[in-house]
Amino acid sequence: MTVSRRTVVARVGRILPFLLLATTLSALGGGALAWSLGAQHNAEMLWNAGTLIAVVPALWWVAAAMRDRRFGADLIAVLALVGALAVGEHLAGALIAVMLATGRALDSAAERRATRDLRALSDRMPREVRRYDTDGVVTVPVDAILPGDRLIIGPGEVVPVDGLIAAEAAILDESALTGESVYAERRAGDGVRSGAVNAGAAVEIEATATAQDSTYAEIVRLAQEAAAQSAPVVRLADRFAVWFLPLTLTVSGAAWLLSGSAERAVAVLVVATPCPLLLAAPVAIVSGLSRAARLGVIVRSGGALENLGKATTLVLDKTGTITTGRPVGTDIVTAPGWTQTEVLRLAASADRFSPHVLAHAIVDAARDRQIAISVPADAVEVAGIGTSATVDGMRVRVGNHEVPSSPPQWAGTALTRATFDGAVIAWVSVDDGLIGAVLLSDPLRVDAPRTLRRLRAAGINRMVMLTGDRPAPAEHIAAMLGLDQVRADQTPADKVAGVQAEREKAVTAMVGDGVNDAPALAAADVGIALSGYGSTASSETADIVLATGRIDRLADAMLIARRSRRLAVQSATVGMGLSLVAMAFAAVGLLPPTIGALLQELIDLTVILNALRALRTPGVGTPALVADTEDLLRRFAAEHDRMRGELGAFRAAAHQLCDGNVVAALPLVQRADTFVQHVLLPHEHAEDHNLYPALATPLGSPEATATMSRMHAEIDSLARRLHTHVTVAEAKGGIGDAQREDLLACLYGLDELLAVHFVAEEENYFSLLPDAAPERTGGK
Incomplete structure (x- = not known):
């Protein structure tokens, strides 16, 4: 294999700082050993050798910077190295050489990203496709496809070109293009975009564009163009050196001219050695990179961490980023004569073997409520319509359904709630008669609200959501999180x-998880990808990868970036300030080169130790939990998951009362009361007596759980009131008119209070678990 000269030069350039560091360290260590053995002359020879070795690459770096019209801190380092040799400061020269090499090596390690890796984007696209031809179906290269060609896309295959559904219908996973987790259903004649995945049976499409002119190819081009427009990050050392370099040369030259002593000029250069620039700032940044990595945040470069530390605007994707990306059943609305349990049981039974993402959500909802699911017979799934199957002798259909323009009251209620909650409706019918509706939505990640609050506190003053999803669910999520724009x-x-519009106003970070986010991540000042649930492409395009898939790590990364950048600037500023004072003493002859070198090393040690404080960033990560406390959190989190399916009982009973169905409401009220007395209240009391005291230590104070205990008291009060109503109704043989208003207040109050309470506990406490499930949600 032939390797170009440019490639060889690039590889040598990347490893040279590390070779130089190894060589200068060897010279410094060898000299120290020789000195300890009494061989002073040999020690000085080794130290001089290390100094000379460092001069050559330093001159090369200075020449390269000058070609780019940059005059950085490396020039001061060269002058200091030469000056140390000239006045016989052997050890000082060797130390300067080691620090120059260390700074360069750290800088090289931190600045790994020169171009963005887009292979994951291009590798996702198929290279061949099946096409109808005169000889039947043949396999041809994707590049050979022309508009008008008829193609067959098998199950699980990626659509290679834009086209139209040619026959029947298709179920498509377009999350790579829109970020929307719910499958898209397309009928014959509907358009389909390249990059979508066929989530159903084999489908025939008619190409309307070539591969190069299709949607997915445009995504790749956008990412490439956005990456090309991203300017390289200028080293912090070079930015400070813009004024530090001419000042150093001016003071050194003036000392020489006014005193006539070259030794004073060298002394100024020695104490002006820019080690705080060359080493302290990179140490702070690399310490921040190390601290972030321990939390599962992979930062590709020091420049990315620095940019994150400066960001004041955050752009967010929705699906899979601040929501779980997995739809869940949130509510069930029933026709008169049907119960929520019956409707959900029939729907889940019909959908039991369906691969559709909404079907999985319905089945999971039934299992959460511990509802026995039947085995369906004669199951048929039609793209764009839904599933129909025979369940217990009834023909059940789940999915889309023609709703009259003037729907019955219960169906109108379902439509209204879906609009308010941004939910999708799966209608359930038996023998062609509607019996209910299951509302499904993509819930917030449990850690999303707290993460965004922490980001606000850390300095993000503008948050914008950009999503391919529909306006209703997007606006619903944005309102819950208090975003500035959606x-x-x-x-x-x-x-x-x-993203580019936001960049014109402020330093902008973008966080996303899908292939469709890759170009936007590339366009941002710093792109952040959630790899746990995202695509390889977005992770490859991003500057920062949240490898654990937890959005709360974004706030941790922001705090680390802010602190690392602050310590880097602080270390460089304090170090240079002390160097300026030393330069003044050296210029008037009060600080000879030898003492100046020792003083400079003390300054360097001080600022480096200060920079290492970036390894410890207060307020990041989750508090350390003892084993017993962690076990308690897992126990109560599991109980939340089991109880969530029963929380709809309060609203279901209240709806029956509102509709005047007093007889049908009583069994639902009794069921809700039984759940409260035998399941919910024991759970809440156990939390008060066992979990909350255990959390006092990791949270810092018993007051951290005081508001949750207060909510328990309110829940207990409403529970007693509900139980009293049930006792009275059972004694009278039914719910009296005098009870209805107060009973409705109890039911709706418990419904809302428990929803808020579950969310608060999961957000504040259960998210402390090191492997907290991001998909857990107590919201509606």
Whole structure:
């Protein structure tokens, strides 16, 4: 294999700092050993050798910087090295050489990203496709596809070109393009974009564009163009050196001219050795990188960490980023004569073997409520319509359904709630008669609200959501999180334009998880990807990867970046300030080169130790938990998961009362009361007596759980009131008119209070678990 000269030069340039560091360290260590054995002359020879070895690459770096019209801190280092040799400061020269090499090596390690790796984007696209031809179905290269060609896309295959559904219908996973987790259902004649995945049976499409002119190819081009427009990060040392270098040369030259002593000029150069610039700042940044890595945050470069530390605007994707990306059943609305349990049981039974993402959510909802699911017969799934199957002798259909323009009251209620909650409706019918509706939505990650609050506190003053999802769910999520702006129905190109518009106003970070986010991540000042649930492409394109898939690590990364950048600037500023004072003493002859070198090393040690404080960033990560406390958290988190399916009982009973169905409401009220007395209250009391005291230590104070205990008291009060109503109703043989208003207040109060309480506990306490499930949610 032939390797180009440019490639060889690039590889040598990357490893040279590490070779130089190894060589200068060897010279310094060898000299120290020789000195300890009494061989002073040999020690000085080794130290001089290390100094000379460092001069050659330093001159090369200075020449390269000058070609780019940059005059950085390396020039001061060269002058200091030469000056140390000239006045016989052997040890000082060797120390300066080691620090120059260390700073360069750290800088090289921190600045790994020169171009963005887009292979994951291009590798996802198929290279061949099946096409109808005169000889039947043949396999041809994707590049050979022309508009009008008829193609067959098998299950699980990626659509290679833009086209139209040619026959029947298709179920498509378009999350790579829109970020939306719910499958798209397309009928014959509907358009389909390249990059979508066929989530159903084999489908035939008619190409309307070539591969190069299709949607997915445009995504790759957008990412490449956005990456090319990203300017390289200028080293912090070089920015400070813009004024420090001419000042050093001026003071050194003036000392020589006014005193006539070259030794004073060298003394100024020695104490002006820019080790705080060359080493202290990179140490702070690399310490921040190390601290972030221990939390599962992979930062690709020191420049990315520095940019994150400066960011004041955050752009967020929705699906899979601040939501779980997994739809869940949130509510069930029933027709008169049907119960929530019956409707959910029939729907889950019909959908039991369906691969559809919404079907999985319905089945999971039934299992959460411990509802026995039947085995369906004659199951048929039709793209764009849903599933129909025979369940217990009834023909059950789940999915889309024609709803009358003037729907019955219960169906109108379902439509209204879906609008308010940004939910998707799965209608359930038996023998072609509607019996209920299951509302499904993509819930917030349990740690998303707290993460965004922490980001606000850390200095993010503007948050914008850019999502390919529909406006209703996007606006619902944005309102819950208090975002500054939301833009729905965004294409990848729209997202890039949105990020670029934000960049014109402030340093902008973008966080996303899908292939459709890759161009926007590339366009941001710093791109952040959640790899736990995202695509390889977005992770490859991002500057920072949240490897654990936990969004709360973003706030940790922001705090680390802010502190690391602050310590880097602080270390460089304090170090140079002390060097300026030493330069003044050296210029008037009060600080000879030997003492100056020792003083400079003391300054360097001080600022380096200060920079190492970036390894410890207060307020990041989760508090350390003892084994017993962690076991308690897991126990109560599991109980939350089991109880969540029963929380709808309060609203279901209240709806029956509102509709005037007093007889049908009583069994539901009794069921809700039984759940409260035998399941919910024992759980709440156990939390008060066992979990909350155990959390006092990791949270710092018993007051940290005081508000949750107060909510327990309110829940207990409403529970006693509900139980009294049930006792009275059972004694009278039914719910009296005098009870209805107060009973409704109890039911709706418990419904809302428990929803808020579950969310608060999961957000504040259960998220402390090191492997806290991001998909857990107590919201509605």
